[in-house]
Amino acid sequence: MRAPSPILVLMSAAILTGCTATQSALDAQGFVAVRVAQLFWMFTAVCAVVWLLVVFAMLYAIVRSPVAGEADPLVLRPRAERGAQITTALAAAATVVILVVFTAASYLATRSFGAAGARDEVVRIKVTGHQWWWEIQYQDAQPDRNLVTANEMHIPIGRPVRLQLVGADVIHSFWVPSLAGKQDLVPGRDNEMVFVADRTGVYRGQCAEFCGLQHAHMSMLVIAEEPHRFEAWREAQLKSAEEPRDSERSQGLDVFSRKACFACHAIRGTKAAASIAPDLTHVASRRTIAAGVLPMSRGSLAAWVTDPQQIKPGTNMPRVDLSADELNALAAYLVGLE
Numbered sequence: 001m002r003a004p005s006p007i008l009v010l011m012s013a014a015i016l017t018g019c020t021a022t023q024s025a026l027d028a029q030g031f032v033a034v035r036v037a038q039l040f041w042m043f044t045a046v047c048a049v050v051w052l053l054v055v056f057a058m059l060y061a062i063v064r065s066p067v068a069g070e071a072d073p074l075v076l077r078p079r080a081e082r083g084a085q086i087t088t089a090l091a092a093a094a095t096v097v098i099l100v101v102f103t104a105a106s107y108l109a110t111r112s113f114g115a116a117g118a119r120d121e122v123v124r125i126k127v128t129g130h131q132w133w134w135e136i137q138y139q140d141a142q143p144d145r146n147l148v149t150a151n152e153m154h155i156p157i158g159r160p161v162r163l164q165l166v167g168a169d170v171i172h173s174f175w176v177p178s179l180a181g182k183q184d185l186v187p188g189r190d191n192e193m194v195f196v197a198d199r200t201g202v203y204r205g206q207c208a209e210f211c212g213l214q215h216a217h218m219s220m221l222v223i224a225e226e227p228h229r230f231e232a233w234r235e236a237q238l239k240s241a242e243e244p245r246d247s248e249r250s251q252g253l254d255v256f257s258r259k260a261c262f263a264c265h266a267i268r269g270t271k272a273a274a275s276i277a278p279d280l281t282h283v284a285s286r287r288t289i290a291a292g293v294l295p296m297s298r299g300s301l302a303a304w305v306t307d308p309q310q311i312k313p314g315t316n317m318p319r320v321d322l323s324a325d326e327l328n329a330l331a332a333y334l335v336g337l338e
């Protein structure tokens with residue numbers, strides 16, 4: 001049998017990637033996303049019917065033109081004129097009805113989102129968009145149970161999540177297509193959004209408003225899990241970083257505190273408490289580094305710290321000069337921050 005042509009394989013790959021579930025508005029996994037997908041399909045179906053009707057009317061007019069072959073095309077035809085008037089009026093009325101139905105459907109869908117957020121078992125999270133990473137703060141009624149992390153949001157399934165969306169520098173946009181629509185993070189004007197995840201899974205999101213050089217490398221993961229697993233994750237994240245137990249890791253912490261790192265990052269349980277860069281207390285528990293650019297591993301951490309500007313040009317983390325030993329110790333320390 002002949003192998004399929006490479007062009008065919010590439011083309012089908014290009015078409016089929018649209019169907020993968022990690023980041024697709026058509027793969028709705030919660031009631032907000034389901035409503036948005038329903039609206040999408042309704043608009044698409046109605047517009048497709050209208051488009052087909054227009055095309056058929058046009059073809060009909062071309063094929064069955066009453067003036068084709070007439071000796072005098074300008075002669076008046078009152079019956080045909082009347083027919084055209086009625087058709088136009090009907091089309092105008094149908095347009096108005098469709099627009100009103102579309103508007104009402106959008107309004108009702110949007111209103112139902114807010115209602116879900118009014119329930120009291122809602123999970124409150126403040127999301128701050130930075131160039132080019134996401135700061136994620138869990139807000140609890142008990143302030144000592146507030147929690148800061150970055151680029152990876154864990155949520156329990158079945159409970160509404162209310163996000164407060166804050167822009168730290170420029171406008172970003174929060175978009176996790178399988179869970180909800182887009183909402184901008186505008187400096188000086190906080191926005192809100194509510195969504196629910198029905199099924200456990202890892203949903204990818206992406207900044208959806210051009211925000212500078214590394215806009216395309218500003219993604220995030222939303223990990224929806226069973227409520228008891230979410231609570232376990234939260235308890236683990238609330239803990240301070242474990243003290244290094246071996247000499248390599250102690251040396252790593254020492255490097256972290258002597259070099260510029262502590263000026264930007266926080267590691268709870270150590271002296272590092274700056275908050276202008278991702279909190280690193282449990283950095284190794286995350287699946288990716290630098291907003292989805294590298295998968296988490298000791299090698300990736302070392303590569304990132306060696307030269308962030310090489311991996312994410314323009315990022316707000318500078319290159320810090322380190323000897324090979326310092327880098328090794330630092331990588332060992334960081335990968336232990338689980």
Ligand SMILES: [Cu+2]
Pocket residue numbers: 171172173207208209210211212215216218
């Ligand atoms: Cu962006």
